Amino acid sequence: MTRSLPQADRPLPLLSTTAEYALRALAELAIAPPAEQIRSVDLAARTGVPEAYLSKVLRKLVSHGLLHGSKGHGGGFSLAKPAGRIRFIDVLEAVDSMPATERCAFGRPRCSTTNPCPLHPAWARLKHGFLEWAQTTTLAEVTGGAARGGSSRKSDRT
Amino acid sequence: MTRSLPQADRPLPLLSTTAEYALRALAELAIAPPAEQIRSVDLAARTGVPEAYLSKVLRKLVSHGLLHGSKGHGGGFSLAKPAGRIRFIDVLEAVDSMPATERCAFGRPRCSTTNPCPLHPAWARLKHGFLEWAQTTTLAEVTGGAARGGSSRKSDRT
């Protein structure tokens, strides 16, 4: 029960540790039966994240409307929307882990496509790729690979 | 002369601050006349990076064979190879800023394509995009916007 998965040994610069924790918890909730409430402690155990810290992360997710938390006996957390409507970018923003994409990597105060710094094109490509990923990926992808959420506006059967 | 560009206000999780500093300095060297030596102090001023810290970063780049540093009067730093042969991935590795791409974002000890964790596909896409970027982008792109580096096996002049 208290299996304690290994936690993030080295921080990986692509995503902050906090962001990774948030995604782990949300993924765990996404693959659970829809209306099930999962306690903070259990989420921590399943995801290998320190209890107290995860608690803080979950709070942020609640305050940003991604999770619903209920107190008392039988309480716990559950997704506040269908998985298909929770984009990774929403998660990252909720835990303050979105890169400052406007900033010039070269340090220039003003840097744009028309007046680019030397690093501009390379930096722009990286940012674009990341943004694309964060915007198009949702928690629905986590559930068995099929879309369980309201992502596609057509009929999503499976 | 001591113009002091603005430095990284907020750290952006995509690239560590140190990695960004390294890229700034290398870009500055890449756009300078080929054989010119630039002093650490001048590089710091031009890139807006704290002198002493940049010095440490430059040392790493030297020890990894990306830069050549010469002491004494008239000394300074210069690229150790043609810009087209310095890939961003080389830079990131030199300053220990490459994400641990093997690690499972979900925390699973064993996680592979055949036995994937819920986050695996999404995580794999992000990693792949980043790796692709780091491997194919070289300092040559920084100079004037021309040739994307020594990737093309044809003649790369300039």
Added chain:
DNA sequence: TCGGCTATGGACATTGTTGTCTATTGACAT
């Protein structure tokens, strides 16, 4: 040969992120 210049190297300070602890608040069961 001498003196200043510049990179090199390591010790140390600072800061933000991560992680821990102790209350308080609200909900459910009895």
Added chain:
DNA sequence: ATGTCAATAGACAACAATGTCCATAGCCGA
């Protein structure tokens, strides 16, 4: 009503990344 359970909230500690400082080693010009 009461006690227990679990989320909420904020203060505090540990740690790694960032930033600063000072001494040493090698190079150049005079």
